[in-house]
Amino acid sequence: MHLAELEGLLGKDRVYQDPDLVQSYSNDWTSRYKGFAPAIVFPQSTIEVSKVLSWCSMNRVAVVTQGGNTGMVGGSVPLNGELIISMKRMNNLSISNTNKNHIQAEAGATISEIQNLASSHNLVYGVDFGARDSATIGGTIATNAGGLNVLRYGTTRNQIVSVEAVTGAGRIVGNLNGLEKDNTGYHFPSLLCGSEGTLAIVTQAKLRLWPKPEERVTLLFGLNTVREALEITEACIKSNGNISACELFFQKGLDLIKEVYSLHPLWEDKHSTYLLCEFAGPGGITDELLDGEIGRVLQSQESVLVATNHNDSQRLWQYRELHTLAISSKGIPLKLDVTLPLQNLEYFLNKIERKCQEINPACSPYIFGHSADGNMHLNILYSEPTVKKMEEKVLEFVVSLEGSISAEHGIGRAKAPYLHLQRNEAEIELFREIKKAFDPKAILNPNVIISSDN
Numbered sequence: 001m002h003l004a005e006l007e008g009l010l011g012k013d014r015v016y017q018d019p020d021l022v023q024s025y026s027n028d029w030t031s032r033y034k035g036f037a038p039a040i041v042f043p044q045s046t047i048e049v050s051k052v053l054s055w056c057s058m059n060r061v062a063v064v065t066q067g068g069n070t071g072m073v074g075g076s077v078p079l080n081g082e083l084i085i086s087m088k089r090m091n092n093l094s095i096s097n098t099n100k101n102h103i104q105a106e107a108g109a110t111i112s113e114i115q116n117l118a119s120s121h122n123l124v125y126g127v128d129f130g131a132r133d134s135a136t137i138g139g140t141i142a143t144n145a146g147g148l149n150v151l152r153y154g155t156t157r158n159q160i161v162s163v164e165a166v167t168g169a170g171r172i173v174g175n176l177n178g179l180e181k182d183n184t185g186y187h188f189p190s191l192l193c194g195s196e197g198t199l200a201i202v203t204q205a206k207l208r209l210w211p212k213p214e215e216r217v218t219l220l221f222g223l224n225t226v227r228e229a230l231e232i233t234e235a236c237i238k239s240n241g242n243i244s245a246c247e248l249f250f251q252k253g254l255d256l257i258k259e260v261y262s263l264h265p266l267w268e269d270k271h272s273t274y275l276l277c278e279f280a281g282p283g284g285i286t287d288e289l290l291d292g293e294i295g296r297v298l299q300s301q302e303s304v305l306v307a308t309n310h311n312d313s314q315r316l317w318q319y320r321e322l323h324t325l326a327i328s329s330k331g332i333p334l335k336l337d338v339t340l341p342l343q344n345l346e347y348f349l350n351k352i353e354r355k356c357q358e359i360n361p362a363c364s365p366y367i368f369g370h371s372a373d374g375n376m377h378l379n380i381l382y383s384e385p386t387v388k389k390m391e392e393k394v395l396e397f398v399v400s401l402e403g404s405i406s407a408e409h410g411i412g413r414a415k416a417p418y419l420h421l422q423r424n425e426a427e428i429e430l431f432r433e434i435k436k437a438f439d440p441k442a443i444l445n446p447n448v449i450i451s452s453d454n
C-alpha cells in the first residue's frame with residue numbers, strides 16, 4: 001500500500017502511521033475484537049473523504065470507517081488489516097438557517113455535542129444512550145441506533161431529514177436540502193441508515209429536533225415478577241402520551257452495580273425485578289399522571305421512588321445506565337441484543353437464564369433492556385469455551401419466538417454468520433446487489449453484515 005500517495009493527495013497531517021496510535025484505534029470498546037491496520041486517515045471534509053475512497057477504490061485498498069468506536073458488533077475494527085478512516089475531525093454543528101428545528105451535523109459530532117446545541121435552543125435530539133459522549137452521528141446513522149427514548153422519538157432513522165455520503169467508488173451522493181417532503185425516488189437517508197458503513201461513508205446529515213419537555217418525572221418500581229413489570233409498562237404506554245422510557249432490569253444486575261460502584265441498595269433488595277419509567281412533556285404532566293391510571297398504579301405498589309428534578313432522576317437512572325460498564329468490568333461478555341414480540345417477552349425472560357446455563361453451567365447471564373419495545377440486552381459473562389454454541393442457541397430461541405437477532409446494535413461482523421436466521425436467500429442476494437452498486441470494488445467494511453460465508 002503506497003500511503004505516500006494518499007499523503008500526497010490529502011497532506012501528511014491527515015494520515016497517521018504511528019504504531020501506538022494506530023493500535024489504539026484497532027480494538028473495539030468491548031475488547032472482544034482486536035485488529036491491526038497500516039494507518040488511520042482523518043479526513044476533514046466531504047471532498048477529502050471522496051479523495052480517500054476514490055484512491056482506495058482504484059487501488060483496491062479495503063477500509064473500515066470509525067466514529068466513536070463504541071459499536072457492539074465489531075463493525076469498526078480492522079480485523080484484516082484494513083485502513084481506518086476516522087471521522088472524528090469532521091464534527092462541525094449548526095442549527096439550520098432554513099428550519100430552526102433542524103440541526104446540520106458532520107458525521108464525527110458526538111451525540112452529546114448535538115444534545116448540548118439543541119438544548120441551548122430549547123430543543124432536544126431524540127436519540128440518547130450511555131455512550132453519548134463518544135458515539136457519533138455518523139456511527140449512529142450507520143447502525144440506526146435506538147437507545148432510551150425510542151418510545152417517544154423513534155430510532156435514529158426517524159431523526160434524519162437529509163443525508164450526504166460518499167460511496168465506495170468515491171462519489172458524493174445525497175443532499176442537505178432539509179426538505180421534510182422529498183419523494184424523488186429511492187430515499188438515501190432510509191437506505192444508508194442501518195447500512196453499517198458497507199455502502200457509503202456518511203459525511204453530514206440534517207437531523208430533526210423536538211421541543212424540549214417542560215416537565216419530567218421518573219418512577220422506579222421495585223417488583224417481584226416480570227408480569228407485573230410488563231403490566232405497568234402497558235399502563236404507562238396507554239397513560240397520556242408523554243411516556244419517554246420504560247427500562248427493565250433485575251436484582252442480579254443491580255447487585256453487580258452496587259458492588260462495582262458502591263451504590264446504595266434499593267428497598268434493602270427485597271425485589272427481583274425493577275422497572276424505570278420516565279414521562280416528559282408540557283408543564284403539569286406530573287399532576288395529570290397522578291390523577292389518572294398511573295396514579296392508581298402508584299397507589300397499588302409498595303415500592304416506588306419518584307423523581308421530579310434532574311439530580312434525583314439521574315440518581316435513579318444510574319441503576320439502569322451503569323449495567324453495561326459494570327458487566328464489562330468483570331470480563332468480556334457475549335453481547336446479544338434482541339427483540340421479542342411483547343406477547344413472548346415474559347416467556348423469553350423466564351426461560352433464558354436456564355437455557356444459557358444448560359449450555360454452560362459456569363456462565364452468568366445479565367439481562368436488561370427497553371421493555372416497551374421488547375428489546376432486551378443479554379450480556380453473558382464466563383461463557384467460554386461455549387461462546388459460539390451459546391450465541392447460536394440463544395439466537396435460534398429468539399427466532400423461534402418470532403423475535404429479531406439484532407434490535408439496535410446491528411449485524412456487524414459478530415452477527416453476520418447468523419443473518420440467514422432472519423433474512424431469506426433472496427433478501428441476502430439483494431443485499432449483495434445493492435452493495436455492489438454502491439461499492440463496486442467491495443472496499444467498505446468487508447465482512448460486515450454479509451460475510452464471505454453467507
Ligand SMILES: Cc1cc2nc3c(=O)[nH]c(=O)nc-3n(C[C@H](O)[C@H](O)[C@H](O)COP(=O)(O)OP(=O)(O)OC[C@H]3O[C@@H](n4cnc5c(N)ncnc54)[C@H](O)[C@@H]3O)c2cc1C
Pocket residue numbers: 029064065066067068069070071072074075076087107128129130131134135136137138139140141142143144145146147148196197198200201202203324325408409412445448
Ligand atoms: C455504554 C454503551 C451503551 C450503548 N447503548 C446503546 C443503546 O442504547 N442503543 C444503541 O443503539 N446502541 C448503543 N450502544 C452501541 C453504540 O454506541 C452504537 O452502535 C453507536 O451507534 C455507535 O456509534 P459510533 O460513532 O461509536 O460508531 P462506531 O462504533 O465507530 O461504528 C459503528 C458502525 O458504524 C460504521 N460507521 C461509523 N461511522 C460511520 C460513518 N460516518 N459512515 C458510515 N459508517 C460509519 C462503522 O464502520 C461500524 O460499522 C452503546 C454502546 C455503549 C458503549
